[in-house]
Every structure is written in structure tokens, then in C-alpha cells.
Amino acid sequence: MSDVRALICGLLARPQETVGRLSLAEWEAVIPAARATRLLPRVGLCLQEAGCLEAVPAGPRRHLDAALLLAARHRIDVLAEVERMLDALAPTGVTPMLLKGAAYAAGGMASADGRLFGDIDLLVPRDRLGEVEQALRAGGWVASHLDPYDFLYYHRWMHQLPPLVHASRESVLDVHHTLSPPVSRLKVDEGMVLAAGRTVLGGRALVPMPADMVLHSAAHLFTDTEFPNGLRDLSDMDRLMRSFGHDPAWWELLALRARHLGLSVPLLMAFGHCRRLFGTPVPEYVVARTAKDAGRRRRTVTDVLFDHALRPALPGCRTAFSGSAETLLLLRGHLLRMPPALLVPHLARKGLRSVTGWLRPEPPGRTA
Amino acid sequence: MTVGSLDPQALRQRLAGPGLQIDLGPMVTRVRSTLPEFAALFPLLYGDWPLAPADTFTDFTCELRPTLSLRHAPHRRVLCLIDGQPAFAPQGRGMCGLLFEWALNWSLANHGLGHLMFHAAVVAHGDDALILPAPSGSGKSTLAAALVATGRWRLLSDEFAVLGVEDGLLHPLPRPVSLKNDMPRAIAALAPDARFAPTVPTAHKGPITLMRPPAASVAARARPARPRWLVTPHYTPEGDTLLHPQSRGHAMMGILEQCFEWGRRGRRDFDLVADLVEAVTPHTLAHADLGRAVAVLDGLASSSATAAEAAA
Amino acid sequence: MVADDAALRLAGDDQIVWRRWQHEVIVYHLASGAIHHLQGVAAAVFAELADGGPRPPSGLARWLAAETDLPVAQVEGPLAVSLESLSRCQLIVPQTTP
DSSP states (O other), X not given: OOOHHHHHHHHHHOHHHHHTTOOHHHHHHHHHHHHHTTOHHHHHHHHHHTTOGXXXXXXXXXXXXXXXXXXXXXXXXXXXXXXXXXXXHGGGTOOOEEEHHHHHHHXXXXXXXXXXXXXXXEEOOGGGHHHHHHHHHHTTEEEOOOOHHHHHHHHHHSSBOOOEEETTTOOEEEEESXXXXXXXXXXXXXXXXXXXXEEETTTTEEEOOHHHHHHHHHHHHTTOSOOTTHHHHHHHHHHHHHHHTTSHHHHHHHHHHHHHHTOHHHHHHHHHHHHHHHOOOOOHHHHHHHHHHHTSOSSOHHHHHHHHHTXXXXXXXXXXXXXXXXXXXXXXXXXXXXXXXXXXXXXXXXHHHHHHHHHSOOOOOOOO | OBGGGSOHHHHHHHHHTTOEEEEOSSOEEEEEEOOHHHHHHHHHHHTTSBOOXXXXXXSEEEEEEEEEOTTTTTSEEEEEEETTEEOSOOEEGGGHHHHHHHHHHHHHHHOOSSEEXXXXXXXXXXXXXXEEEOOTTSSHHHHHHHHHHTXXXXXXXXXXXXXXXXXXXXXXXXXXXXXXXTHHHHHHHHOTTOOBOOOEEETTTEEEEEEOOOHHHHHTTTOOBEEEEEEEEEEOTTSOOEEEEOOHHHHHXXXXXXXXXXXXXXXXXXXXXXXXXXXXXXXXXXXXXXXXXXXXHXXXXXXXXXXXXHHO | OOSSOOOEEEOOTTTEEEEEETXXXXXXXXXXXXXXXXXXXXXXXXXXXHHHOOBOHXXXXXHHHHHHTOOHHHHHHHHHHHHHHHHHTTSEEEOOOO
């Protein structure tokens, strides 16, 4: 059987030529792997856009149809929840900037199509954080249960409040006051991103301009510590770049923004992975300029590691290398985010938690 | 070829190798396991189910794998994987039959695949369905098992009402019924030929016994039924057995509370449930005595039948 | 409560789906996903706006008084509460002149 990740990427990038080639056994491997990477609706969408959903055999087709319905519902739900969040924030007069998934949905971006949404991320000025937290608390969002260690960790070192969970609807808000962790080596000037933002939802919220959306997603992916949605994030970037990249000037803007924001390294990595996996049409001179700005070779050991980690955590998808690659990348992410002195207690703590979590019996429950 | 017709040796080999594929209707599942306990239990519970043709697409793969547990060493535990990913905390080996049912429930609840699912037991008199929507603890499984044990009703499902999005009909999913505490004894008294898996103690729900679905119910698994009666049961020990009419609004809210993935299809989902509620005569049933509850529900069906004959 | 006596109408078909049975109405608000089980005055008012078309609160009060054979002053309070909750749930909206 072929590489399952390659089949998923093929369905996303070249649906027409890939769909007819898949055997039923390959579909049986593709459906759970696409679901595990949260790309199942995106696969359905790309097939739909290419007009070849009909060519999918009935068995896998049921899964794609169900996933498309779920994604459509998710999008409605996330926008409704953003509106409720804005209602709650109204008394403060703060216009938050939506980030990631919520920004894609509110901005009507191509990266919102066929996407599942999780937490709602928003950026607010640091000096308004107290007010914002209070207003959201009044709106029903409360700090999720955290032990004192985690609370301290969030407050002192992370670029956000602890996640706020709505008491009845269980939606999760991640309130950030900066685009980079305060102690990370990656410094992003959020003032620049805010100034270039576009207003959406009747002027009640901002979203980053499209180039900044790509850069923010890349910065997060390539400094993050967990990669369950890595392939999905790359697909988001691919769709963003494709929908604006017909204009040569936009590519130059993207490279320039990366340089000004100090994000040429993650952008270069995003270019490399998107081109290889999805054939994203990034002009050669833009890659060359970004590489020069990044002061870095095109393909490094880190890229090879990422490639292995960006595989669905399923049998048949992972190379023998993947597990250890992920461990190294986790460390790399922590190194980028925090001074080394902080690393040890946090990792140890996390390790401890995962053991107790694993022992807890988990009866099957209803899903929200 | 049915699961029961495979000789034990072949069954063990199939389970340990490519797995057994079963078309449950709402989904096709492939089950794999090297556990001898499961190889013994599976034909007892699923013996009447046919194996799916080899070229059938598998919707979900469930694997029950022996695993070592540090906490429970040196006893071996069972790990349940759905599509290759661990689904629940490892359990004792006696739980393997129940783990498989949990895995099916989990897959059905999370991925409707063209059906609207809600938590309910469903039985049918001919092709007229009686829906018993309720959370666990209401006695719906026991009532369904008792009605089926009379031979006058067939089992559609114990856990999930499967409503077809296209046809608005209830589709059968006659899987094993899970009975609590000493209920198997009460059912065995009604139906001496009923077959049960060994009782398993569980932490949350007390002792649970799986009952094999009657052969006639499995044989009719491709025959959907139209919604006809809706009875929301409440187990009220030391109370009377009372059937009360229920308003359609309350009945609809009751179903919506038990729905999985409600609202994905927007107004279509709303219309599906509203049409169902319009097609039935909703009631609530307070019950304590199993025999009397069965008589009341049988009476509901026969009075409706008499009314229909009188009208004809 | 809507401050002035502007005519009220049901939210558009693209906003809500509903089903009525005798004295109760179940309304599904599509955007929020909320389900409302209307009974009593709220159900009656909702049904009246569905059958009789847009109406200002004063007109609804007169209709409700006539239906229940009560003085207008006595129905105004419960009516105001019902209208307030119906509009808070976005099931009724002020009629906008085109």
C-alpha cells in the first residue's frame, strides 16, 4: 500500500488524478488517518471543489459527507460563539483581534473551508487584559480547572490567560496579549500585526491581514510543542497562499512582512513543506529571498524531523523515526519558547500528569 | 455465512488475522482480537450475524489487544483500539465483550454516517416501532428485552435509535442488550431460551450481562420500521405502573436531549425529529413491575391495532 | 421589552424553524443552535404573529385580552414578559419598513 499521508496530500492537492487511483483498501486507511489529522472535511471539500466527490465509492463517501456536514456546522457555531464573545466584550470597548481558525471563519478565508474549529483565539492589548477577563467572566467564561502550578505557569510565562471555558456551552477562549511568549527567542511585534489588521463582523473585531495569517500559523507550527494538527495547519497555509498568490505583489508582501516581523525562518519552513506536500506554487525568487532573510540553508535537519512528525499517529503512517522526531521537536519548541532553566520543571510536570491521565478509567460518554 | 457457523478454530484465526467484518446496517465494522476470551464470547453474542462480503468497505476497525498494566501487574488487561487509536483505559479481560460494545457506541455516537442517532431502545410490532427514549437508569433496556422475550416484538436496538435521514424510518441495529443487576433472571423467566454472556462487574454501572439478540430480530435487520409509539419510561420502585399521555412538545424536547450530533443538517434534523413526534402518540410510563409494564405496552399496541381495524 | 409600539414579526425563515402542536411551539434558532419550547402566553403570541402577521405590542394586548376575556391592563404585564423573552432569544424582531 502507498504512503497514507501521500494519498491524503494527493487528494488535497490533485483530487482529480488521485481519486480514481485509490483502491477500497487504501480508502480504508485514508479515512481514519484523515480523521485523526482533522483533515477529513478538507479532503471532502477539495474533492467537491474539483467536482469529483461523485467518483468516491459509497463506503468512504458516507464519511466525507458526514465530515462536510460537521465542518459546515462547526463554522456556523464558531461564528455564533465569536458573536457572543464580542457581546460580552462590548462594555469594555476593546476591539479584539481574532487569530487562527476564528480569524479564518470571520474573515471568510479559503482556509476556513472544510475546517474543524476548536478553541477561539483572540489578541487584546496587554493593559486591557484585566478588564477583558472580567467582562468574559461576566459573560459566563470561567478559568478552566488548573492546579496552582499550571496557573503560575500561565500567568508568568505564557502569552495568554489560562484557557477560559464557558460554563454551559463549554466553548474555550484563549486570550492572548502578545503573539509570542514573553520569554521566547521569537519576538513578534503585535503592534505591527494589529495596525495592519482588517475589521470584520461589522467593525466589532479585527483579523490579521492574509500575509500575517500565514506567518502567524507558520510561527506557531514551527515553534509549537504538539503536532496533532500540523498537516492541517500546513493545508490552511497552502489554501491561504493559493487564494492570494495569483498576484505576484502579494508574494513579495509576504516575504517582506516575514522579514519585518522576524519570521523568515518559519516562513521558509512553511514554504518547503507546503511545496513538497501540496505543490503550493510559491515563486522561486520568493523562496530565495526568504532563505536569504532567514540566513539559513533550505533544508535542514529540523525540516527532516518535522517531516517525520507531521505524520498521522496511526499504524502505517508513521516512520520508525516519528516518535523520536516528535520528542526532539517538542524539546526544540520548548527551547524556542522558554529559557532553559524553566524547561525541566515543566516537562517533568507534564510527564507526571500524562501518567495519571492514562490510569483514569474513561467510560464512553456522549460527545458535546 | 454467519459468525456462528464458523468453526472455533477458523473463527480464532480470522479474529487474530484479518478480522471479522460485520455489516451492522448503519456501519460496517471489522473486529480483530487475539484474545481467546473474545473468540469464545463473540459467537455467543453475534452468532446469528452474517459475515460481510470480502469487498465491503470497513467504516470502523475495532481491535481488542492484550496489554500489560503496571498497576494491575501481573494480570493482563485488554486495550481497545478504534481505528488504531486507544479508546478507553485498559480493562480486565472479562470486559472484552463490553469493550467491543462501547467501541461500537462510541463510533456510532461520533459519526452518524447518514443517520440521526438518539439514545433510546427501539422494538417493533411488525413494522410499527415503539421508541423508548431515556437516559440510562430508566429501565429502557430491561423493558425492551422483556418485550422482545415475549416473542411478540422484535428488537431494533437497545442503545441507539437509528433514524434514516432520507426516509425518516427507524433502522434496526439488533446488537446485544446490556442488562443490569439481576435483570437477566427476570428475562430468563420470560424467555427460557434467551442466551447470556457471563456477568461482568463494572465500576460505574454495577454488574452487567449482555444478552444475545433473538435470531428473528437479527434476521429482520434489513427491515426498517415506522415510528408509531413513543414511551418515555421512568423506573419508580414501589410505585404503580402508570401510562400517561405526554404532550408532543415535551416528547420532542425529550428526544432532543438524547440526540447525538444534533443539528448538523440544520432544519433537516429539526424536521426529522418533529415528523417523528408527529407520527407517534407520546406517553410516559412509570414502572416498577416488569410483568405489568409489558402488559401495559402490549395493550398499547393491541388497542392501536384494534382501532386501526375498526377504522378500516 | 421594545420601548416603542413598533410592529413585531417573527424572525425570518432563514433564522428559525418551528413546529406548533396545540398549546406549544418548538422553535429552532438555526444560527445559535438553540431550541426553545414555548408554552402558555409565549406560545400563543408566537402563533398569533405567525397566523395574523406583524402586530405592535398594543395590538397584541388587545387581541390577548379579547381571547382571554380579560381587561387589557391585566394582560399587558405577562405579555411584556413574553415579548421580552421572545426578542431576547431572537425569535421575534421589530418590523422594519422596506
